[in-house]
């Protein structure tokens with residue numbers, strides 16, 4: 001599968017690395033995410049690039065929704081990882097929906113399935129708050 005984003009551009013997840021050296025290899029299947037944080041970043045970037053299949057494929061089968069419809073008008077403008085400990089990653093994703101900026105704060109739980117990290121669920125329900133226009 002070709003890369004979904006220019007490989008030399010800095011990755012949408014905000015590590016400062018190029019997409020080809022960050023989330024790209026997880027997306028094209030050449031190298032699975034090595035840690036829960038790496039998978040969380042790759043999933044954020046998949047949302048940003050509208051790679052629904054990647055989001056679903058890295059979701060535990062017990063908690064995965066039957067389908068996922070990403071809002072075409074939502075832009076993912078930033079990611080901050082607050083904490084990555086053990087199986088959990090706490091982060092804030094900044095989204096732009098129309099003229100509104102929304103911050104989604106979530107603590108996610110991951111596990112390994114068949115040797116690959118997968119997203120299970122959030123520990124606490126995500127708090128979604130408008131962050132002003």
Ligand SMILES: [Zn+2]
Nearest residue numbers: 011013022023
């Ligand atoms: Zn990345």
